[in-house]
Structure formats: C-alpha cells, structure tokens
Amino acid sequence: xxxxxxxxxxxxxxxxxxxxxxxxxxxxxxxxxxxxxxxxxxxxxxxxxxxxxxxxxxxxxxxxxxxxxxxxxxxxxxxxxxxxxxxxxxxxxxxxxxxxxxxxxxxxxxxxxxxxxxxxxxxxxxxxxxxxxxxxxxxxxxxxxxxxxxxxxxxxxxxxxxxxxxxxxxxxxxxxxxxxxxxxxxxxxxxxxxxxxxxxxxxxxxxxxxxxxxxxxxxxxxxxxxxxxxxxxxxxxxxxxxxxxxxxxxxxxxxxxxxxxxxxxxxxxxxxxxxxxxxxxxxxxxxxxxxxxxxxxxxxxxxxxxxxxxxxxxxxxxxxxxxxxxxxxxxxxxxxxxxxxxxxxxxxxxxxxxxxxxxxxxxxxxxxxxxxxxxxxxxxxxxxxxxxxxxxxxxxxxxxxxxxxxxxxxxxxxxxxxxxxxxxxxxxxxxxxxxxxxxxxxxxxxxxxxxxxxxxxxxxxxxxxxxxx
Ligand code: Q0N
Numbered sequence: 001x002x003x004x005x006x007x008x009x010x011x012x013x014x015x016x017x018x019x020x021x022x023x024x025x026x027x028x029x030x031x032x033x034x035x036x037x038x039x040x041x042x043x044x045x046x047x048x049x050x051x052x053x054x055x056x057x058x059x060x061x062x063x064x065x066x067x068x069x070x071x072x073x074x075x076x077x078x079x080x081x082x083x084x085x086x087x088x089x090x091x092x093x094x095x096x097x098x099x100x101x102x103x104x105x106x107x108x109x110x111x112x113x114x115x116x117x118x119x120x121x122x123x124x125x126x127x128x129x130x131x132x133x134x135x136x137x138x139x140x141x142x143x144x145x146x147x148x149x150x151x152x153x154x155x156x157x158x159x160x161x162x163x164x165x166x167x168x169x170x171x172x173x174x175x176x177x178x179x180x181x182x183x184x185x186x187x188x189x190x191x192x193x194x195x196x197x198x199x200x201x202x203x204x205x206x207x208x209x210x211x212x213x214x215x216x217x218x219x220x221x222x223x224x225x226x227x228x229x230x231x232x233x234x235x236x237x238x239x240x241x242x243x244x245x246x247x248x249x250x251x252x253x254x255x256x257x258x259x260x261x262x263x264x265x266x267x268x269x270x271x272x273x274x275x276x277x278x279x280x281x282x283x284x285x286x287x288x289x290x291x292x293x294x295x296x297x298x299x300x301x302x303x304x305x306x307x308x309x310x311x312x313x314x315x316x317x318x319x320x321x322x323x324x325x326x327x328x329x330x331x332x333x334x335x336x337x338x339x340x341x342x343x344x345x346x347x348x349x350x351x352x353x354x355x356x357x358x359x360x361x362x363x364x365x366x367x368x369x370x371x372x373x374x375x376x377x378x379x380x381x382x383x384x385x386x387x388x389x390x391x392x393x394x395x396x397x398x399x400x401x402x403x404x405x406x407x408x409x410x411x412x413x414x415x416x417x418x419x420x421x422x423x424x425x426x427x428x429x430x431x432x433x434x435x436x437x438x439x440x441x442x443x444x445x446x447x448x449x450x451x452x453x454x455x456x457x458x459x460x461x462x463x464x465x466x467x468x469x
Contacts, residue, residue, distance in 0.1 A: 003293055004028070004078045004085075015041045017212065022087065026073055029054075030085040031212070032292055035270065037241050038253035044262040050084040051289035052274040053215040058086065059282045060214040063184055067176050071200065071210040083289025091200025091208055094162060095142065097150055098170050100178035101194040102136040104129060105220055105233070108194065119152040130193075130222075130229040136178050138171045141196075169207055170199060179331055179377045181214055188281050191227050193235070195219035216277060237273050240266065331377040335407045336392050339369040344401045372396055380408075 008020035008028060016036060020028040031050035034041050061070045071088040078085075101108050101118065108118040109129050116123060119139035127133075140158045141150040158167040174197050185192040196218045198211035212218055216237040223236065234240075244266045245251060251260050262270075278286050340346045349367040356364050374391075376384055388406060397404045 004081050005030070005293075016217065021090075025090040027088050027090050028077060028081070028085050029088050029212075030081055032084075035241065037238060037245060037259075040253075040259060042241075042259050042262060044267055045292075046267055046270045046274065047291075048271050048286065048289070049274050050292065052278045052286050053212060053217060054084045054086060054289075055286055056215050056278050056281065057213045059278075060181065061209070064177055064180060064209065064213070067180055068173055069202075069206060069208045070213075071208050080290050080293065083287050084292065088210070089202070089208065091202060091210055093198065093200040093210065094166070094170065096153075096158065096161065096170065096198075097141040098174040098197040098199065099139045099141055099152075099194060100136050100174050100197070101139055102133055102178060102182050103191065103193040103222075104131050104133065105193045105235075108139070120154050128230040130227070130231065130233050132229070136175055136182070138174050140170070173197075173199065173207060173209070176377070177209065183377070185221070185281065186224060188283075189224045190236075190277070190280060191222040191224050193220035193222055216274065221277060236277055237270065240269055240273065331375055332380050332408060334374045334376060334388060336372040336374055336388075336396055336404055337369055337407070338372070338397050338402050338404045339367060341401055341403050 004020070005018070008022070010018060011021050011027060012019040016032055016034045018030045018032065020030065022028055031054045033045035033047055033049045035044075035046050035049060036042065058072065058075055061072045064070065071091055073087040073089055075086055077087060099119075104112055104118070104123075104127055112118050112123060112127065113129070116125060118137060121137050121139070123133065123137075138155075140153050140155070142153050142157075142161060143149075144151045153161070155167065155171070158170070161167075162170070177197060178192070178195060181195070182192045192214070195214055197209060197213070200208055200210045202208060216235075220235045221237075222233045227233065234243075241262075244262070245253065245259075249260050251257060253259075275286055278284075340349075346367050349365075352366040352368065353364065356366065374388060376388055378384060385406075392404055392406060393399055
C-alpha cells in the first residue's frame with residue numbers, strides 16, 4: 001500500500017512538519033502530531049495537533065490574504081493526509097525568521113529586565129513583564145553560523161543578509177501582518193503576544209507569506225480574560241507540558257536522558273487546548289483528519305533540523321541599541337479631542353474653575369474635555385477616515401452634548417526619513433456647523449516622537465480645558 005509520505009519526494013523534514021515535492025512547482029506542507037519541548041521532540045504525539053495547526057494556518061491565511069499574497073494553493077490533499085496538509089506554492093525562501101513582538105514575554109522580557117532592550121532595540125523604561133508595547137517590534141532571527149539555534153540579528157545584520165530593500169520589505173510585511181492579527185485575536189479573546197513569520201519569493205520577485213502561520217508552535221498566545229501584566233502569564237499550549245515536565249515527570253531535560261512518554265491526561269489536555277484555541281479564534285470546530293501512519297521508510301535524518309521549536313525565544317544579541325520607534329508600519333495615529341458643546345453646562349469644568357479661584361487664579365474659565373489616541377491600521381484612505389469619524393460619533397461622542405475634533409499626528413506608512421511632507425497635522429475636523437472650536441493644530445512632535453508624552457496625563461484637566469485659546 002502506498003502512502004503519501006512514502007511515495008512523494010521529501011524536500012524537508014523537521015520532525016514536526018514535513019514538506020514533499022508535488023508537480024508544477026508546488027509542495028505539500030504536512031503537519032505531524034509531534035510536539036517539542038526543551039528543544040526536542042517528545043516521544044508521545046498529541047492526537048489532532050497537526051490537523052488543528054494546519055487548519056489554523058488556513059484560517060489565518062484567509063484573514064491575512066488582503067495584506068499580502070500567501071503561498072496557500074489549496075487544502076485538497078490526498079485522503080491519507082486530509083485535514084493535516086496543504087498544497088502550497090514552491091517559493092525561493094528567505095532564510096530569516098521574521099519575529100514580531102507586541103508584548104514583553106519570554107526572552108524579550110528577560111533581555112528587557114536585564115538591559116532595557118529587546119533584541120538590541122531600546123524600549124521605554126518601567127515596562128512590566130507581559131506589558132503591551134506601544135508599537136510592535138520586529139526582531140528578526142537567523143541560523144547561527146555554527147549550531148542549529150536561531151539567534152536574534154539586528155536590522156543592520158538583516159540588511160547585510162538580504163539587502164536593504166528586502167530588509168525593509170520584510171519588516172514592513174511582518175509588522176503589518178502582526179498588527180492585523182493581534183487585533184483579530186484580541187477581538188476573539190486571545191492576546192497574540194509574539195509570532196514568527198517566514199517569507200519566500202515567486203520567480204517574479206513578489207514577496208509571499210509562507211510556512212505555518214500564527215499557530216501555537218510559531219506564536220505565543222495568552223487568554224485575554226486572564227491578561228495581567230506584571231505577573232507571569234502561561235502561554236496557552238506549552239505551559240501544561242512544561243509544568244508536568246518540571247513538576248511531575250522526574251525528567252531533567254539537561255540530563256541527556258531521553259524524554260519520557262506523556263501521561264494520557266497531559267496528552268488529552270494538550271489536545272483539548274489546541275482545539276480550544278482553534279475554536280476560540282475561528283468560531284468553528286476542527287475538521288477531523290486521518291490518523292497519521294508512519295512512513296514505511298524513515299525520513300532521511302540528515303534533512304532534519306531544529307527549526308521546529310519555533311517559539312520566538314532565540315538568545316538575543318543586544319549590541320547596538322536603536323530606537324524602536326523607527327519601525328515603519330502602515331498605521332496612523334489620530335488624536336480625538338472631545339469637548340462638551342458650549343451650550344451644555346460643564347459641572348466638572350466649573351468645579352475646576354472654582355478650585356482655581358480658591359487658589360487665587362482669577363479670570364480663568366475651565367471647560368473639561370477628554371482625549372483619545374486612536375491607531376488606525378491599513379492604508380489611510382478617505383473611507384478609513386470616514387470610518388474613524390463614524391466610530392468617534394458612535395463610541396466616543398454623544399453628539400447631542402459633545403463636540404469633537406480629529407487630528408492626524410503620526411503616519412507610519414512611509415520610511416521615517418521622508419515622511420514629513422504629507423499627512424502630518426492634517427486636520428479632519430467634522431462639519432457640524434455652529435459648535436466648531438477652532439482648536440487649531442496640536443503641537444505634537446514629528447511622527448517618530450508621537451507617543452504618550454505628546455498627550456497630557458488623563459487627569460490633566462487644566463491643560464485640556466486650556467487648548468481652545
Ligand atoms: C520551505 N521551510 C521551512 C526558510 C525555511 N512555500 C515554500 N516553498 C519553498 N520552501 C518552503 C516553503 C514553505 N513553507 C519552508 N523549508 C522550505 C524551513 N524554513 C526555515 C527558515 O528558512
């Protein structure tokens with residue numbers, strides 16, 4: 001009897017995923033049920049894992065297909081690998097792991113707590129473990145010269161490896177994908193902490209998203225409802241495994257002894273966690289898949305490598321620190337200022353006016369407002385601005401009593417060097433006639449420095465009230 005895994009030529013075997021050659025420059029990307037921990041593959045497979053991760057990749061690719069082209073051709077695969085394999089375009093792969101981190105976790109937190117940097121990028125002081133970064137950061141990794149472990153590389157090293165144009169293209173694509181995915185995950189109750197993308201090129205040079213995408217093997221997810229920065233938060237999948245290994249297995253991963261078989265309850269809990277993650281994200285049940293039969297002949301061992309432990313946890317090289325705020329990503333920051341209309345009594349503003357009078361400040365009349373910072377991802381079209389205006393009216397403003405103004409203070413679509421000539425400080429105030437505040441331009445800095453320091457503290461009522469001058 002001939003199985004897919006014995007009849008097709010094996011292109012790449014990583015013990016967790018396998019790639020087989022198909023006709024017409026296509027590949028079969030197959031996910032086994034194997035799981036890795038502490039840099040090795042454990043002896044006990046997790047039933048359903050390969051199917052869940054394959055179908056999660058398909059679902060994410062469908063969510064991201066409008067961000068950039070993907071390598072997915074079809075899910076129509078031979079029956080013996082149904083549900084756990086994809087037909088993909090054969091690409092010329094770029095030998096770099098494109099890691100994006102939106103929260104401080106794992107090796108990123110470790111480095112930050114020691115040096116204030118993540119992969120050499122300087123971050124603001126005082127961030128806590130698990131904290132969401134103001135902007136996601138791109139921390140690429142590549143194979144170390146010797147040894148199979150991936151190591152963080154600086155953006156300059158990436159430029160040396162792939163050229164400046166390609167490096168910028170990879171960073172931009174990775175950040176755009178992450179920004180989209182993080183929002184989608186958050187809407188579904190999951191925190192996408194960090195992830196690793198791989199890209200390849202078509203013969204015509206087009207950059208294409210490849211590999212597994214946003215699976216628990218390539219990403220770290222937390223449950224949003226137990227998100228608590230400052231504490232150690234377990235990643236959804238691997239934690240149970242690590243807990244069992246460290247607390248109950250009696251096995252020391254450093255001992256050189258082979259890993260022990262996993263007990264049934266650990267296996268079924270892990271199966272369940274993978275299925276739960278899938279259902280939470282997609283709202284659908286995992287489709288059943290054929291159990292995976294071992295190939296008659298073992299895959300060529302020399303093809304195996306250690307790329308399968310894909311949690312972005314490579315050892316950092318924190319040399320030349322560079323400001324993290326220079327990451328270009330197609331995202332714009334707006335400030336929405338909301339004030340009570342002139343004809344609506346402002347009790348809090350009046351109270352502040354009275355307080356100031358009590359302190360000896362005569363002749364000042366304070367009205368209180370509120371300010372929102374809104375990040376808009378995606379290309380900045382008229383429709384997007386319209387959408388922001390609508391959202392503002394729907395969510396931020398009671399138009400019966402409040403008035404608002406929207407200012408664009410940062411646009412991250414372009415390279416930082418030549419982004420000053422357009423968009424900055426454009427004014428998108430609405431057209432409600434009588435109650436226009438004539439606020440004028442906000443004195444925000446350049447886009448590189450548009451961060452919280454441009455905003456008054458939340459309780460800084462006097463400065464907010466004073467801006468209508
Ligand atoms: C491929 N890997 C995983 C890059 C390779 N669509 C594709 N076309 C050609 N090759 C591959 C794919 C996919 N997916 C993917 N190997 C080959 C291993 N990575 C490790 C990092 O460098």
